[in-house]
Amino acid sequence: MPAMFRCIVLVPSYNSGLLLRSTVSAVLAVWLDVVVVTDGSTDGSDRTLDDMLPAHAGLKILHLAQNGGKGHAVLQGALWALQAGYTHALTMDADGQHPAQAVPDFIALSRSAPQALVLGVPVFGPEAPALRVWGRKLSNILIGMETGGAVKDCLFGFRVYPLKPLVTVLQASRFMRGFDFDPEVAARMVWQGVPALNKPAAVQYFNAAEGGISHFHYVRDNTRLVFMHLRLLFAWARRVCCGKPLSSS
Template identity: 80%
Template sequence: MFRCIVLIPSYNSGALLRRTVASVLAVWPDIVVVTDGSTDGSDQTLEDMLPLHPGLKVLHLAHNGGKGQAVLHGAQWAMRAGYTHVLTMDADGQHPAQSVPDFISVAQRNPGSLVLGVPVFGPEAPALRVWGRKLSNLLIGMETHGAIEDCLFGFRVYPAKAMIAVLEASRFMRGFDFDPEVALCMVWQGVPALNKPAAVQYFNVEQGGISHFHYVRDNARLIFMHLRLLFTWVWRACCGKPPRSL
């Protein structure tokens, strides 16, 4: 039986966490929030919501392990609780809560597939962020024969069992490299990918916008990821074997 829960990893998301959770609760009752070693007290802003929403669950990780680690923890809990799929979205309000039911409906009709959001940017989107993702998408598109249109957008529905298997088999995909690599590896494992447009909104500092992306550290991590995956793809292709992650 198909059951989907919205999974929101959060690290020091401030007031945006409560706003994001409230916006999802307006359209979908089942949510698991994973606070990834947060120290700003943002998880406590959800306490009064828990008695009113039985489908809302908050999990706490003592130490910050990265987005991929938080998603893995939440997905493992979701599977134990009987959910078959997880829709991941960021805690910072950039992803469209109003599209949650539509994405889950697509996943229900295609339960063996990834449903990947393709961002539709507004005029407020930072040009550096928009153009910076083009190279990643070019490389991932080449390595998956165009199956993945956008590799960095975290608004997605995953078959939980397949995603957990990919994550548990790798020592990578625990930080900002999670979104591109997990999708690529699942496609390499034979999971079909469906690409669906979704609006994205960026908030400035005055609006409470928060970003934990470190341009030097995390871009270096992404470059290392692409070199590693490109090597894997080329080597396996030369050997006549299907690609697998390192």
């Protein structure tokens, strides 16, 4: 175990509405160090946390002028966290779906295995849309093939990353900036020798009346996932058939 282990909760946010404040408040109740990256938000949610700063010394807000996608926001937050002396980051969505109460347990697991990528495996409740639950099954079958079964769920963004390998993998590629971020970064980190630990975590879905927000575009983002898996399968096939190393690009 390294002499120092410092973990921060990293929350990328784009037009998250009122759910951003409730999500951050729930995290601060269980973990003191939080960085929120507002990714070019235009709904005013990027300023809803300003009054919380004086009371929470461990809360940092990074405002990005333009929307660059989740992967871009995570990269900017990870670079800031590394410079600030953190070694790990737990990422969670701003929309309240991820379980803030599980943050300490996930970070404790990461502390016990600091070289590992700790991946949340979603436990869906009855309110979860059936299309979302079944739609991820194909991606998980493919990612299981691409990673030798190391990654049990590739689309769940509740994770603890060791920051240095995360930044290395992201900076080596022009991809992994949008909806393809969560699955591809997990696969490529495993390919680079980062062990993966999988831990169940509850998921909560909110309907529109409860403020639920989704930025998933069915055609655009599914197309992006198809091309992502083609990239990964091609790289995986090169290694299996030709013995060539798996690159990050």
